Amino acid sequence: MKNTSPLSQIYLDANATTPVLPQAAAAAVNSMKVLFGNPSSSHITGLKAKDLMEQTRANARKVIGADTGNVIFTSGATEGIQTAIISALVEAKKSLDSDKQYSLLYGATEHKAVPESLKHWNQILGINADIKAIPVDGMGNLDKQFIEQEAPSALMICTMAVNNETGVYQDLLALEQVIRHANKHIFWMVDCVQALGKTPLNLAETTIDYAPFSGHKLYAPKGIGFVYIRQSAPFTPIIAGGGQESGLRSGTENLPGMAAINVIFEMLLNEQDSVFxxxxxxxxxxxxxxxxxxxxxxxxxxxxxxxxxxxxxxxxxxxxxxxxxxxxxxxxxxxxxxxxxxxxxxxxxxxxxxxxxxxxxxxxxxxxxxxxxxxxxxxxxxxxxxxxxxxxxxxxSCMILDNGEIDEKQPLNGLVQLRFGSNCTWVYADQQSKQAFIIDPLPELNDRLDTLLQCQQLELVAVIDTHGHADHQSGRTFLADKHLPTQQTDALGWPQACLQHSQLQYIEIGHQWLVKVATPGHTDDSMTLLLCSPFKDKNDIKQQCQFAFCGDTVLMGSLGRTNFDSSSATDMFSSLKLIHSLIGSDTLICASHDYNNEFTTHLSAECQRNPLLRNTLNGQLDVYEFEKLKADLDSHLCDQTGSEIMCGALTDSQLAGQAIVEYNHQSLNYALANDEVTLIDIREPHEYALQHTEDSSENVPLTRLVQFIQQQQQQKHRKWVLVCRSGSRSFVAAQAMHRLGFDNVAHLKGGYALSS
Missing domain, CATH: 3.90.1150.10 (Aspartate Aminotransferase, domain 1)
Structure with missing residues (x-):
């Protein structure tokens, strides 16, 4: 299998790292072949190496405007940050007042290397200062009033010249005035990693004490960086040994890295001879x-x-x-x-x-x-x-509209799972009748759902919530007002103009029925919606049922919580038995939440890992025992809530991953040539269309995996190999299928990313 995309790479992630410029790479290679001497050696080869090192240091000074102070070569910005923090805190510790509480300040948008290093050395050195984040405004600017208030009792302040995520730069001169007015003696580090080559620097004219830099952010190799230290700033070596770098940083110097970064410096200094x-x-x-x-x-x-x-x-x-x-x-x-x-x-x-x-x-x-x-x-x-x-x-793939030109859109037929975070919205479309319904719509997906309906020219039959959601708002009102303005419904969107059969209410979509079943427990208004072919009576439903939209009654790996004010474990006990009697053990359940990327489940799979559910359905528990055990299960929620209201308690033992067979490209090519293996490309249609491959894979988008699983219920022993861009989606999809009985499912490790 070979990726045959003719497109060359366009690399637009330079804030993470950059390729090494050919000129810089050539300089590094030359230093390894010709100028390979140890700069600490006194013979001619060593002297030439030392001359290159000092040329590089001199150019670094010119680039950052540091005619005074020290410039020390490091392995990169993280080492420079450690150097600055250790140097400042070792000096600060000498004059601490035991009766005074001190602080360490850093910008709230700093690279994580800064606050994590502050925490680490604050503890190691026993300073025990309060570590405080300086707030920023909506533009990313540091709160100067906060600095004015906190700097007088602070030992160190760490800010950025340019933010690595947003590119926002700070006004260093304005910051300097605020910082030095509040505390002339506070040690000040400025992370200059993203500033190099992108904004002018003149560090010697400032009172910045420390400024780390990294080469690989500007076309030099990884493993080379440097740190500026103001002339009057304290310094403590963090690497002791042979006394290299005049005793400031021991260890044999990285001469190839210096040779490479020197080329970058020369380009920054000589615009006419630069590719910048x-x-x-x-x-x-x-x-x-x-x-x-x-x-x-x-x-x-x-x-x-x-x-x-x-x-x-x-x-x-x-x-x-x-x-x-x-x-x-x-x-x-x-x-x-x-x-x-x-x-x-x-x-x-x-x-x-x-x-x-x-x-x-x-x-x-x-x-x-x-x-x-x-x-x-x-x-x-x-x-x-x-x-x-x-x-x-x-x-x-109808994810955005194109001036209403919809003739060549990929037709949608069947079930689609859309997600926002751990929340799930389900869309079912019947291509023949051009009808659709939506279950548990999320407001964050309103535009996409609206676009999908328009693009596919679908008539929305119903938009329904399975229960009143405690953790998020519903998007139902927006969609109903736009597509079903005259439809009369109950509070959750179930149409009043529904049909009835065997004491069950239902609506029609094409030749299918969507059946409403009251299943209180998680909330008092919880219901389950069953998508079925027409049936004779209730006993016939499980043979005709394709999907059960259970909301949060049955979750992958757990049961919905029953400790809300509107919850009832007693009602859930009855509802679980009712659901089981209607859908049996193998009907796919489509929940409102997917906390662990499992997509779908059925009662048979859940009973294997959930003793509470298993013993409820097999009759080993009565309602009183269920209530007690359910309360114990819900007690695990207190450790999982965080900023999100969890709708069911999950445990590690319940969610243990399955061992999935992994192919590499060589073994997969062999299997495709010599075995009955079916390749399933699970990328979305737009990805599939942009990057074709030579293989004869079938495209099953991950958003339609649940539909695919339902269609292949009789093919569980077939050899499937799932593939995606990087191997991450194919792995979790293969785990989901394996858990549901697809015992020959495998995936391509590394995906198409490693195929070229």
Whole structure:
């Protein structure tokens, strides 16, 4: 299997790291081949190496405006931060007053390396100062009044020159006036990593004590950086040994790294011989990209202002789309961007944007597009063309509208699962009748749901909540007002003009019935909606039922909580037995929440890992025992709530992952050639359309995985191999299928990302 996308990579994640410039790489190689001597050696080879090191140091001084003070080479910014913090705190500790409480200040939008280092060394050195975050306003500017109030009792203050997520820069001169007016003796560190080459620096003319820098953010190799230390600032070496760097930082010097970063310095100092664009040119590139985003995505919102940010960073969000969806879309177009900071993993929202007070959806949907000063007009033009193409691909799968031109849209038929965070919305469309219903609509998805209905030319039959939600608002009113303005319903959206059979109410969608079943317990208004083929009586439902929308009554890995004011464990006991009698053990359950990326479940799978449910359905528990055990289960919620109201208690033992067979590209190619393996590409249609492959894979978007699972209930022993962009989605999808009895499901580790 080979990825045959003809598109070259457009790299727009320079704030995370940059490629090494060919000139810098050549200098590093030359230093390893020719100038390979140890700068501490006194022979000619060593002297030449030392001369290169001192040339690099001299150029570093010129670039940052530091004709005085020390410039010490480091392994990168993190080491520079440690150097600054240790030096400041060791000195501060000498004059502490035991009767006074001190503080350490840092900007709320600082890189995590700063507050984590402050916490670490504050504890190790036994200073025990209060560590306080300096608030920022909606523009990302530090609160100067807070600094005025807190700086007099602070030992150290840490700020940034340029923020790594938003590109917002601080007015260092204005900050200096505030800081030094409040406390002339406070030690001041400024993280200058993102400032190098993007904004002028003249550090010697300031009272900044420490300023760390990193080479790999500006086309030098990883592993080389430097730290500026003001002439009068205290210094404590953090690495002792052979006395290199005049005893300031021991260890054999990284000469190849210095040779490489020296090339960068020379380009910054000699504009005529540089591949770096001017700041005005970079601002023009930023404007071109912003204009393209505005045209391609009319719902785009920017998370910072151009007025106080460097020209090489654009941080934006697109209403109705998560950051991962946009990253996957751009990746399919071979554009590399990131969601917030690339220095941390498994981050679902941006703490930087949270600190700026931006709405939660912007923080959760943030995309950082960043480029370096060596970017070219050709690359910017290509990026704009691909952004436009990516947006058009979204129209094919009806995620955005394209002037009402819907003739070539991919038709939707069956069930779609849309998510925002852990919340689930379910859409069912019947292509033949052009009808649809929506269950548990989320307000964050209103625009996407509205677009989907319009794009697919679907008639909305009903929009229903399975219960009154305690953890979020419903989007039902918006959709009902727009698409069903005259429909009379109850409080949850169930139509009054419904039909009745076997004492059950139902509505028709195409040739299917959506049946309402009252199942109180989680809340007193909870109901279960069953999508079935027409049935003769209640005993016939389980044979005809395809999906059971249980809301929060049955969750993947748990049962809905019953400790709300409107809850009743007694009622839930009866409701669980009723649901089981109607749908049996293998009907797919579509819950309102998916806390662990499991997509769907059925009672058979839940009973295997949930003793409370199993013993309830097999009759081993009476209602009183159920109530007691359910209260114990709900007691686990106190440790899980955080900022989100959890609707069911989950335990690690219940959610143990399954061992999934993993293919690499070599073993998968062998299996495709010699075995009966079916390849399933689970990327979304717009990704699939943007990046074709030579294989004969079937496209089953992850949003339609539940529909696929239902259709393949009789094919559980078939050999499936799931594949996506990076292997992360295919892995969780394979786990979900395996848990539901698909015993030959596997996935491609590393996905298409490792295929080229």
């Amino acid at each position: 664009a001017s700041l005005d040119t970079l601002r023009g590139y930023q404007t071109q990209l912003v204009n393209t985003l505005n045209t391609a995505f009319p719902e785009v919102v920017y998370n910072h202002s151009v007025e106080n940010s460097v020209p090489t960073t654009i941080n934006f969000a697109i209403s109705g789309f998560s950051s991962k969806e946009i990253m996957d879309l751009f990746d399919a177009a071979n554009i590399r961007v990131s969601s917030g900071s690339a220095c941390s993993s498994k981050v679902t929202r941006s703490f930087v944007l949270d600190a700026m007070g931006l709405p939660a959806w912007q923080s959760e949907s943030a995309i950082r597009l960043s480029f370096g000063p060596a970017i070219t007009q050709t690359e910017v033009d290509q990026a704009c063309q691909r952004i436009t193409s990516a947006a058009k691909a979204l129209t094919h």
